[in-house]
Amino acid sequence: MIDYHAFLNHLSAHPALADWRLELPQQIAKGLDESRYGDLPRWKDALSKLPELTPSDITLDSSRVGVSADISDSQRQQLHQALKGLHPWRKGPYELFGVHIDTEWRSDWKWDRLKEAISPLEGRTVLDVGCGSGYHCWRMRGAGADLVIGIDPTPLFVMQYFALQKYLQDDKVAVLPMGIEHLPEKLEAFDTTFSMGILYHRRSPFDHLIALRDSLRKGGQLVLETLVIEGGPGEVLVPEGRYSKMGNVWFIPSTATLEAWLKKAGFKSPRLIDVSQTSTDEQRSTEWMTFHSLAQFLDPDNPNLTIEGYPAPRRATFVAEKP
Numbered sequence: 001m002i003d004y005h006a007f008l009n010h011l012s013a014h015p016a017l018a019d020w021r022l023e024l025p026q027q028i029a030k031g032l033d034e035s036r037y038g039d040l041p042r043w044k045d046a047l048s049k050l051p052e053l054t055p056s057d058i059t060l061d062s063s064r065v066g067v068s069a070d071i072s073d074s075q076r077q078q079l080h081q082a083l084k085g086l087h088p089w090r091k092g093p094y095e096l097f098g099v100h101i102d103t104e105w106r107s108d109w110k111w112d113r114l115k116e117a118i119s120p121l122e123g124r125t126v127l128d129v130g131c132g133s134g135y136h137c138w139r140m141r142g143a144g145a146d147l148v149i150g151i152d153p154t155p156l157f158v159m160q161y162f163a164l165q166k167y168l169q170d171d172k173v174a175v176l177p178m179g180i181e182h183l184p185e186k187l188e189a190f191d192t193t194f195s196m197g198i199l200y201h202r203r204s205p206f207d208h209l210i211a212l213r214d215s216l217r218k219g220g221q222l223v224l225e226t227l228v229i230e231g232g233p234g235e236v237l238v239p240e241g242r243y244s245k246m247g248n249v250w251f252i253p254s255t256a257t258l259e260a261w262l263k264k265a266g267f268k269s270p271r272l273i274d275v276s277q278t279s280t281d282e283q284r285s286t287e288w289m290t291f292h293s294l295a296q297f298l299d300p301d302n303p304n305l306t307i308e309g310y311p312a313p314r315r316a317t318f319v320a321e322k323p
């Protein structure tokens with residue numbers, strides 16, 4: 001397990017985050033409570049089997065998020081096996097001492113689509129809501145962010161972050177085991193807040209947008225990525241049952257609807273920076289995520305439809321500022 005001590009000290013230096021520091025240790029303990037998550041002992045066991053290795057090179061850019069050093073084949077084998085104990089690996093890819101973690105998602109492609117269009121991250125304090133194992137958090141740090149806080153309530157992804165952090169060793173990147181509903185209200189602390197792949201999972205999209213706005217300082221930037229449909233103002237899909245096999249999908253707006261929602265939630269000048277249909281090259285089963293993936297969630301006769309007959313996943317990214 002990772003000791004958040006050094007990270008917590010960075011919070012003390014940040015006026016808008018200093019108070020949060022006091023309640024965080026308790027929130028972290030609750031988010032990783034073995035009585036709530038029965039698989040935690042197994043994942044902790046996997047973490048404990050990670051070999052002690054010292055990286056000679058750490059990289060956080062488009063070439064890779066990862067580390068290298070001269071290690072023996074048996075050390076590499078031990079590393080490979082311990083990391084496999086944290087299956088399924090969804091967001092990445094990562095490269096640790098020659099072990100290539102080929103995750104379900106090419107999260108680097110999502111980053112490529114937005115990196116030039118957002119306000120430069122140099123020196124910024126950043127929040128990544130629903131960050132998974134933290135792939136984008138490390139890219140944000142690699143792009144110069146001063147402090148990156150990711151939050152995600154799924155303990156396996158936090159365990160994956162622990163495994164990565166053991167070698168990437170950057171106490172200015174923290175993934176915290178909690179959902180956005182546990183973030184202190186009105187922190188008004190972040191220069192940039194990312195919400196990517198979250199809005200459609202929220203039952204109340206306006207509460208989500210307002211919580212994101214309240215996390216930002218005045219003038220701070222929101223980067224919002226979510227599923228959209230083709231269509232005009234006011235159009236929104238609320239799937240009756242599952243959408244692309246996912247059970248917890250609520251609102252899928254058109255980009256025009258989403259722009260109006262952003263304005264109504266108090267953001268100024270929302271700009272659409274990208275729309276892409278997700279391909280089965282970007283989201284697929286791999287050796288590191290052996291369950292079904294997008295190819296099995298689409299209509300076998302028409303890749304433009306989900307298996308339930310809805311328009312296939314298409315994602316839009318907006319940036320907008322808090323006035």
Ligand SMILES: Nc1ncnc2c1ncn2[C@@H]1O[C@H](C[S@+](CC[C@H]([NH3+])C(=O)[O-])CC(=O)[O-])[C@@H](O)[C@H]1O
Pocket residue numbers: 091105107110129130131132133151152153154157178179180181195196197198201
């Ligand atoms: N209440 C919540 N609060 C915060 N996070 C949550 C909550 N509930 C679930 N999550 C987390 O939100 C993430 C959604 S994935 C996006 C990952 C990354 N952002 C990406 O853009 O690749 C969806 C996708 O695949 O696009 C998961 O890691 C959940 O555990």
